Amino acid sequence: LFCGLQNGQVMVYDIRNTRGALNTINPNAPPQKCPVISVISPAKDTLLVSTLKCMTLYKMDTSGKIDWTTFPLPPGALSSVSYEESQSLVLASYKPGLKHQNERHLLMKLNTEEGQ
Numbered sequence: 001l002f003c004g005l006q007n008g009q010v011m012v013y014d015i016r017n018t019r020g021a022l023n024t025i026n027p028n029a030p031p032q033k034c035p036v037i038s039v040i041s042p043a044k045d046t047l048l049v050s051t052l053k054c055m056t057l058y059k060m061d062t063s064g065k066i067d068w069t070t071f072p073l074p075p076g077a078l079s080s081v082s083y084e085e086s087q088s089l090v091l092a093s094y095k096p097g098l099k100h101q102n103e104r105h106l107l108m109k110l111n112t113e114e115g116q
Contacts, residue, residue: 002047004036010049025049025058025066038081042088042110050081055092071108076100083110090108 001013008027010043027034027045034051041047045060055071055078076094083090094104 004039004049006035008034008036008051009110010036010039010047023064027051027056028044037078040081040083040090042083042085048081048083048110049088050078050092052077055081055090074104074106075105079103 001015001018003011003013005011010025011021012023012025014022015052017088027049034053036049036051038050039047040050047060049056049058053073055073057071058071061067073092074094076097076099079095080093082088082093088109088110090110092106092108094100094106096103
């Protein structure tokens, strides 16, 4: 079970024992301290964490080490992120703002295979 926090952290819980978190993933990439809007697990030991300003893929190895990759995204405030498992597609939706009067959508293919 994953819980995204307002400060950008993600708490990892075991659903059988929720008294304390098993692990805490701290945002390693800027911008930090930004609320989490989406936590998706596209593959085993892999998390796609989206905040209002960025999207980061975290991969955990068997020793507990966490590697991360931040995706280059166009400027704007993310409003939602969805994942389509069969084709590994990520849909990022942006709120309207000063520069863009309409909601915008970005469709990406996510590669979660080893070594990628």
